[in-house]
Amino acid sequence: MTVVAGAAELLDAWEAGWDRTPLERGLALLAAGTGRSPGELAHLTVGQRDRALFELRAALFGASLDGVSTCPECGTDVEVSLDQEQLLDPPSSAPCRLPTSADVAAALSERDPCEALVGRCSEAGDAEKTAAAWAAADPLVDVELCLSCPDCGREWAEPFDIVSYLWSELDGWCRRTLLEVHDLAAAYGWTEPQILALSAWRRQCYLGLVRS
Known part of the structure; x- marks a missing residue:
C-alpha cells in the first residue's frame, strides 16, 4: 500500500468519519492512506483491509502498540505494549470465501447479522464452523491479545x-493539529491550507517561536 495521506487528507478523513459507523471509519481512513475510493476498498477482505490499516498506522504513528487494560479479576490496570508485527501472521487458504467490508455492511442490515454474513460467504450454513474457518485462515479476522495480571496472575484474552x-490515535492527532493551526493562524494570519502545507517539523519550529 502506498501511503499518500498528508495532514489535510487525514483531517478530511477524520471529519468524514466523525459521525459514521466503525466500518465506514475504517474505509475512510484507508481511502486517505491509499488514494482509492471507499467503495473499491469495501471489496477487500476484512483481513486485507486491516493489514492495510496496520501498514498505514505504522507509517503515521510507528509499529509499537501501547495501551492499558483492566484485570477482570482484581481490577488492576495492566499496561500493554507490543510490536504490531506480532499480530500480522500471513493468511492461508480457506474452505469458504472470507468476508469483506461490503459483506459485513449488508449483513448488519439483516435481522440476524451473523447468519446473514455466513450465508453470503459459505454454502455450509454453519455459523460456528464458518467463523472458525475464517479465523484459521486469517488471524486478523478475530484478533485477541493474551494478557496476564502482574498482581493476581489472572490470564485473559482481550x-x-x-x-x-x-481512530483513537487519529482523533488525538487531529485535535492537536487543529490547535497548532489555530495558534499559527492567530500569530501569522496564515490560512489552514498554508499551515498544513508546512512540514510537521517546520510547524513545530514556528510554534516554538509563537509559544516562547
Whole structure:
C-alpha cells in the first residue's frame, strides 16, 4: 500500500468519519492512506483491509502498540505494549470465501447479522464452523491479545480492533493539529491550507517561536 495521506487528507478523513459507523471509519481512513475510493476498498477482505490499516498506522504513528487494560479479576490496570508485527501472521487458504467490508455492511442490515454474513460467504450454513474457518485462515479476522495480571496472575484474552485503535490515535492527532493551526493562524494570519502545507517539523519550529 502506498501511503499518500498528508495532514489535510487525514483531517478530511477524520471529519468524514466523525459521525459514521466503525466500518465506514475504517474505509475512510484507508481511502486517505491509499488514494482509492471507499467503495473499491469495501471489496477487500476484512483481513486485507486491516493489514492495510496496520501498514498505514505504522507509517503515521510507528509499529509499537501501547495501551492499558483492566484485570477482570482484581481490577488492576495492566499496561500493554507490543510490536504490531506480532499480530500480522500471513493468511492461508480457506474452505469458504472470507468476508469483506461490503459483506459485513449488508449483513448488519439483516435481522440476524451473523447468519446473514455466513450465508453470503459459505454454502455450509454453519455459523460456528464458518467463523472458525475464517479465523484459521486469517488471524486478523478475530484478533485477541493474551494478557496476564502482574498482581493476581489472572490470564485473559482481550479483543483488539485496529479500526477503533487507529481512530483513537487519529482523533488525538487531529485535535492537536487543529490547535497548532489555530495558534499559527492567530500569530501569522496564515490560512489552514498554508499551515498544513508546512512540514510537521517546520510547524513545530514556528510554534516554538509563537509559544516562547
